[in-house]
Amino acid sequence: MKGTPLELPEVGWLDAARLAAGLDRHQRLDLAAHARVHPPLPAPGRDALLTLAEAVGLPGRGGAGFPFARKARATLTASDRTGAPPVIVINGAEGEPASAKDKMLLARTPHLVLDGACLAAAAFGAEEIVIGVAAGSPGEISVPAALAERELPCPARTVCLPERFASGESGALVRGINGLPVVPAPLKARAADGGAGGVRRRPTLLCNAETWAQLAIAARLGPDAYAAVGTAAEPGTTLLTVNRPGAVPLVVEVPTGTRLGPVLAACGLQPGAGVLVGGYHGAWLHPSVAVDAPLSRAGLTALGGALGAGAIVVLPHDTCPLGELARVTAWLATESTGQCGPCRHGLPDAAEALALLAAGAAEPAVLESARRALGAAQGGGACSHPDGTARFVLTALDVFSADVAAHLSGPGCGRPVRGVLPLPPAKGARLEVDWSRCAGHGLCAVLAPGLVRLGPHGYPAAPAVPVSRWQEHGARRAVNQCPALALRLRRPGG
Template sequence: MELPEARWLEAARLTAGLDRHQRLDLAAHHRVHPPLPRPGRDGLLALAEAVGLAGRGGAGFPFARKARATLAAVDRTGLPPVIVVNGAEGEPASAKDKVLLARAPHLVLDGACLAAAAFGAEEIVVGVTAGSPGEISVPAALAERELPCPARTLCVPERFVSGESGALIRAVNGLPAIPAPLKARAAGGGKGGVRRRPTLLSNAETLAQLAVAARLGPDAYAAVGTADEPGTVLLTVNRPGADPLVVEVPAGTRLGPVLHACGVQPGAGVLVGGYHGAWLPPSDALDAPLSRAGLADLGGTLGAGAVVTLPDDTCPLGETARVAAWLAAESAGQCGPCKRGLPVAADALAALAAGAAEPAVLEDIRRALGAARSGGACSHPDGTARFLLTALDVFVEDVDAHLSGAGCGRPVQGLLPLPPVKGTRLEVDRSRCTGHGLCAVLAPDLIRLGPHGYPTSTGIPVAPWQEHDARRAVNQCPALAVRLRHRA
């Protein structure tokens, strides 16, 4: 798997040495980075609080607060904690954690080992996506170094929800890598932790930042960034027609200069935060500060640091509809918003993009996504709703053009990154279909009927939790018009 090029603006901290080394083994790591201090429990907590270290996986939760909650559970139960490194990056538009684990694995392991030593951990578990470079790089790095406790690598399936914190904890416990149906905090142990132990779970970049802060100290660490969010952030800048770039920039840097340095134009709109992020109009995007607070003021989110632009020569609604269908199929299917809300919104958006929707379709989409934002069992419905609702707002002129039936006149070039088509699809042969409608009764989460009683879609992604109903629809179709197709 070819990894994106790594660059930096102003300060190379996480990316230090990557201009000279394809991968930093332990010897190269020691040449690039100074010796690592070993603060104790209180010192490490004080350091994390002094630099305002927050999670870099999307949620932005303060590291010190999470660590204190974990240690409170340790003191209460007498059980040693488990350190879990979340490098299971299921976001197609993001590659920053893959680059860290593949090219600078010891920087991530430095942070994990600091926490393990300071907090008396029982084990370190590094979660990576199956088939990613980290599957080879991380075990090799673990074998090179002294560790404060046993450590291992865990591979999880390449799915969008596999990187959700609860999904990764379940995978470590030997369960399917999907979000838990009932939320439970990992820090408290019990049902939410690894083997019911207090568990400190942090994103790969977060722990790499902890290692950088330990080496620099609070004052030097805060020499770049903003007063409230010191340090740097890692971005994945996706470039239309070219490979993405992983770029390290000081927090608070304006997005415009970053796009310019990467040779990217804002085009019709800029997505910040990936497919759980928000679209920004070009006028706002260029001056948008790359910090959690700065983007929140614009209605956006830094999320996983993925940045995607759409050029003016592709249909933005068609591009968004492709991703909406993929996100709907990537859900865990454990709650109403995922089972019904996201598929309904994805179908309606596809109809809008095709110029085959009634004016009421916008209300249908907003209603479905509004319910998704408030009632999901995990963050997937809420993040997907933000992605789709902001697209409707930013591309409002295109929405109007497609509602008129004429459309925007631009093709869908498939520029928003998605993984190769895999898994199972339910296909409807319209030459055979006679409109019995039985398929929609047997598989209501997959097949919806149009005004004349025929399925509205002919190729439908099937999530694992939907396969039983899909097979029923295939087996009982009187016209033999429905079939399943598998792609490895």
């Protein structure tokens, strides 16, 4: 690790630090520093560890919040039934552009994450520990270095996955570990059950990096001390990623139930025009609601929000909300894997409608059609991507309803799109039309129906959404077979 440059996310905390303990004195906790900061780790047996997890009500700290104890019991039931030892998986493949909490843990305090995974591996007789990290992320260097420093209860390995939004979905992660394409499984299957849903057909206990770190904290503190902060229903702390305009994200540890207003103030922010909580599968809150919003799953759900992965973005008053929304929705549409109807049709249709709305060129019927498409997408996908995207868009249309009305009745709000909502550099190609050549044959709409729509006069409407990976074959066919040679697939920088 010496001399190796790492991108280390900034960290802060309100009240006492638990997961962030020691990071005021160390950039990264190697094993020696970790041992000085954290007391020795106990070694509970199978029943004791399950009892501890149930006593603290530990939820998964990814997007879904599924209780750790229920997931562990399901895995152990499958292991007992089949006689196959379980596999422990750490999900550190954080593909959410607005979130950096798992990157922070794996980069700066990897041994705390490994502590939790090793506790479960020893108590449950695991065959292997697998850590999934995003290729090019700090975890790609930090995690193998941490593994080399410590004794392990079973073999462990790191798997690098492409840095995509879908890579963090549990089914996609398991497929990637198994050497398959990193896309959600076409049929939903629990990793705990093994078979097609597990690592190498083994019952698999898969949790994200923060969940494993929280388990290690709970084991050291015990249920009563762990519950000394937080709410009665959701004890302990939670990690948030607060995105600040013009600055790197700040990962903040706060007691569960803390009000959002003080967190924003501590980070030098105001609620602005609206606050996104939960990242790009989360929900928007109106400023009047956001200040007193409790940062807990139950508290945000009661307000129509979602804690999700804990990513927070404030939208300032000097950017166009609908332009920001259109940028992210187009990116989310291209990040889908195109395996089911909601992603193949609903998300691109919504992205097209929002692009028109942001440009002040949408009719009310277009917007209502997008609302219907997103409503129909919820609950019908192979994974949660269409559900999360629909929540992100529909709550934004409600919070920014005045801007929606301004864009429907005239040229728009008059504000520029400043690109406040974080996105990775553009990679997707765009399908362009050379209007000097196009003769309106309409063949392109037949060859690439999900990309090209014909206007009222039979000419293609130039798509506003980048071409997804799963759409590239159709796009190339349309380009190659256009009788007038009027189509071109242009990549960023091309």
